[in-house]
Amino acid sequence: MTARTVLEVKNLVMNYEIKAGMVSAVENVSFSLPQGKSLGLVGESGCGKTSVALTLLRLQAPNARILGGEVLLDGENLLDLSSEEMRKRRWSGISMVFQGAMNSWNPVYTVGDQILEAIDLHWDPKPTAAKARAKIVELFGLVGLNPDMIDRYPHEYSGGMKQRAVIAMALSCDPRLIIADEPTTALDVIVQEQILAELKKIQEQMGMSIIYISHDIAVIAEITDLLGVMYAGKLVEVGPTVEVFARPRHPYTWLILSSTPSITGERRQLAPLEGEPPNLLDPPTGCRFHPRCPFATELCVTEEPPLAVIDDGHSVACWHHEKVPVGVRSGR
Ligand SMILES: Nc1ncnc2c1ncn2[C@@H]1O[C@H](COP(=O)(O)OP(=O)(O)OP(=O)(O)O)[C@@H](O)[C@H]1O
Ligand SMILES: [Mg+2]
Structure with missing residues (x-):
């Protein structure tokens, strides 16, 4: 029997308005969470994890602009509620x-x-x-x-x-x-x-x-059923935690897990990757990861890959996920 869906986030878009323009902190994020299950959200600092959390709770900063999407809690869209009704749901x-x-x-x-x-x-x-x-x-x-x-x-x-x-x-x-x-x-x-x-x-x-947000990969591996990986405001991969750890399909997931020497035993933090995450005031075209991606092609520069289901409950937003080697690259 499949568990009831408690939370369904659909195409959530949130920007921060600052003097220099709009910071694209949450871009088209979608995922769902069944009752009684836990989802981990990981990704480098500044990739939008807290921004997603605050938007779900409608506790976002005053300069935050929710530009689209739905946050369905038991089917009710929290983004449609008055602040008084939202206060009651918190x-x-x-x-x-x-x-x-x-x-x-x-x-x-x-x-x-x-x-x-x-x-x-x-x-x-x-x-x-x-x-x-x-x-x-x-x-x-x-x-x-x-x-x-x-x-x-x-x-x-x-x-x-x-x-x-x-x-x-x-x-x-x-x-x-x-x-x-x-x-x-x-x-x-x-x-x-x-x-x-x-x-x-x-x-x-x-x-x-x-929903657990943590930099600590070992903790996430141990306690979550599902794992979502964010990069530059986007959810680039989501699936059963064991599956994502065993067979990461997004190059970013593969690289961060590869740079984490061991997920068992000693506690492991996300290790920094080469290069910098992009400036979200002016994110890269196409796939936001393309400037740092070893598998990027012209397509990745021009077209944004959708988050597509590749396996039971496992989705990835990458044009070339089949090029990602199976298993995590051996550690340092
Ligand atoms: N109030 C704000 N105004 C403008 N930009 C903001 C604001 N809050 C966050 N940001 C920017 O939004 C992006 C996402 O930030 P967020 O705090 O959601 O990331 P995070 O993944 O939680 O990072 P960390 O792992 O460091 O907690 C970053 O580029 C950050 O600088
Ligand atoms: Mg944070």
Whole structure:
């Protein structure tokens, strides 16, 4: 039985308006995510991962212009909602954990009171005090925090504990989808691994869908079902994580995975590739990767390759995907 689709993003286009012109940060991005599954988004810095996340949540910067596309959450286009309706979908429909979120706790209230506020605002009907308290106790258990911490202030928490509490807050309204953008990068490696393992466990228990954004290929390989690779504002490849790792079909995916010596064992970050990602004020014509691509031809300079299905659930936007060697080039 195939799982229900929770999120379907269709042809999403978002630019940032700046003095010098329009920055093409999200260009024609489409993907879908079944219930209970997780999608990793990877790509070099500045390729548009956070821009996609913020646009899905409608939390994009004031100079962001959504120029087209649809963001369907259970079939409802979030881009059509009023800001008030969107506010109601946040937390309960689609929730988020951001990298810096652990620093956004208000120092003058206890962490429990701040989670309570989210519950009071978003639960419909509003729960009794006892029910809300029981929920917070349950959430603290899920994220590995002692319930004694509920009535403590943020300064009594360590960094890892604050980020666990951020995850508890993100879960407080039983969201169908969580977007986690570099949720643990500010923490030390051991704490990161513990928190990510717990997040995965919670996701499985609660049947939520998750989008993980990370530079850490090893983490993505371990915890996601699907993998999307972004380059210069475009989603260039998406498919089952094991399949994309085993048989990357886009030259960019192949190169970034090849420059990552090992995806098992030691933690591996995305290694930088030769050359620079393009300036998104004036991106290359045709395929945006053509100036750095070893397989590029004239066609790649003039025609934009569509994201086309090449295998079950595996899509790639490349005119020459059959030229990409099978398997990852042997490491350094
Ligand atoms: N408010 C803004 N105004 C203008 N340009 C912006 C704005 N926010 C981001 N950008 C640009 O949009 C592009 C995509 O940025 P984004 O932050 O989405 O990338 P990212 O993949 O999340 O990068 P990182 O891995 O470094 O977090 C970059 O070129 C960035 O400089
Ligand atoms: Mg980012």
